[in-house]
Amino acid sequence: MNSSDSTRLPTAIIGAGPAGLATAISLQRQGYPFPLLLFDAGRALSPRIGESIPPAATPPLKDLLGPFATRHLARHLVCPGSMSVWNSERPGHNDFLYDLSGQGYHLDRALFEQQLSQAVDWRGIQHYQGYRLLRAESREPGYKLVFRTPDAREESIRAGFVVDASGSASVFARKTGVARNLLDEVLFACALFSAHDKDISLHHSLIEATENGWWYGARLPDNRMILTLCSDRAQVKLHRYQQPRAWLDALKQTLWLRHQLPSSISQTPAETLEILLRPAFSSILSAVAGERWLAVGDAAACYDPISSAGITKALLQGQQAAAAMVQYALSGEGSALAGYQDRVFADFNQYAGVRRQLYHGERRFWNAPFWRRRRGDSGDGLI
Numbered sequence: 121m122n123s124s125d126s127t128r129l130p131t132a133i134i135g136a137g138p139a140g141l142a143t144a145i146s147l148q149r150q151g152y153p154f155p156l157l158l159f160d161a162g163r164a165l166s167p168r169i170g171e172s173i174p175p176a177a178t179p180p181l182k183d184l185l186g187p188f189a190t191r192h193l194a195r196h197l198v199c200p201g202s203m204s205v206w207n208s209e210r211p212g213h214n215d216f217l218y219d220l221s222g223q224g225y226h227l228d229r230a231l232f233e234q235q236l237s238q239a240v241d242w243r244g245i246q247h248y249q250g251y252r253l254l255r256a257e258s259r260e261p262g263y264k265l266v267f268r269t270p271d272a273r274e275e276s277i278r279a280g281f282v283v284d285a286s287g288s289a290s291v292f293a294r295k296t297g298v299a300r301n302l303l304d305e306v307l308f309a310c311a312l313f314s315a316h317d318k319d320i321s322l323h324h325s326l327i328e329a330t331e332n333g334w335w336y337g338a339r340l341p342d343n344r345m346i347l348t349l350c351s352d353r354a355q356v357k358l359h360r361y362q363q364p365r366a367w368l369d370a371l372k373q374t375l376w377l378r379h380q381l382p383s384s385i386s387q388t389p390a391e392t393l394e395i396l397l398r399p400a401f402s403s404i405l406s407a408v409a410g411e412r413w414l415a416v417g418d419a420a421a422c423y424d425p426i427s428s429a430g431i432t433k434a435l436l437q438g439q440q441a442a443a444a445m446v447q448y449a450l451s452g453e454g455s456a457l458a459g460y461q462d463r464v465f466a467d468f469n470q471y472a473g474v475r476r477q478l479y480h481g482e483r484r485f486w487n488a489p490f491w492r493r494r495r496g497d498s499g500d501g502l503i
Contacts, residue, residue: 130278140438141184157248159249175223202324226325253292276326284413287419317344364395421433
């Protein structure tokens with residue numbers, strides 16, 4: 121596939137989360153010579169959960185949002201860093217004050233993806249919403265893709281190159297026979313609250329390790345707050361953390377976190393609370409690039425949110441994937457795609473090492489089942 125190819129088949133980007141949107145914008149900015157088609161299947165899991173991003177995400181975000189960056193970022197909350205109780209009874213601090221990359225942010229996740237989507241539309245990239253991939257077949261010089269449309273029709277297109285940005289489902293890669301390797305899976309039990317207390321002064325991300333998992337809390341725009349218990353399927357089933365009363369009881373048993381929260385949260389009636397369960401994988405495809413395709417973001421590799429790297433990874437990989445695709449389009453040589461794959465593999469190996477250090481670093485609950493499973497030294501496997 122090079123720019124002299126007379127077929128001029130478009131490139132299909134399957135998935136319109138942060139990774140897919142970042143890839144589309146970066147391709148257009150880097151002068152990619154083929155038409156772009158962005159397919160958004162819609163999100164089965166809603167609402168979108170807010171997330172905090174570190175300063176490392178600021179430079180790629182400004183590149184992607186372009187002239188709208190300052191205005192868009194002002195609609196999110198500045199995050200000065202994190203406070204965590206991990207392998208200690210006293211909180212530790214990780215402050216962003218002196219980070220030269222920029223500021224961290226607590227995101228309104230739905231707004232964040234809307235802003236990236238607007239940047240795609242502003243650049244004139246064709247954006248198909250409600251298109252779900254049904255089949256993918258190799259057809260020289262590319263692929264035949266069959267989608268289910270919003271009005272329940274089947275529609276096929278020819279694509280000279282495919283970007284799988286479909287999240288952990290990796291729908292294109294899986295349909296073409298690429299296996300996914302699972303390292304671990306945790307479950308997040310999340311709840312959203314209104315932060316009514318006028319004197320609330322929480323700006324940091326808050327983290328506390330407990331016997332059966334670890335807690336994460338953060339303020340969100342529009343006077344909201346998210347609280348999340350990270351555990352695993354065995355603990356969720358045993359302690360019924362999907363039930364509001366059990367979840368609230370677990371929150372009240374935290375040693376430090378419960379004292380940092382607005383009083384309105386601890387007084388929330390269980391019958392008014394909704395607990396959202398979300399799986400979070402540590403996994404990677406056996407190949408993240410191949411003949412006229414590559415995967416990006418969670419479709420390529422998923423990180424445990426303990427790494428705080430999910431969105432940052434998606435944005436940076438979108439830029440890296442675009443650079444590799446432009447080089448491939450101009451030269452026709454597969455070395456650019458192979459180099460991209462090597463980088464994704466290397467980044468995942470580095471993440472796996474950091475994850476191991478973090479889970480091994482909490483020694484107060486060394487023999488508790490959740491922590492033994494994360495270390496991989498229990499008799500019932502990693503998950």
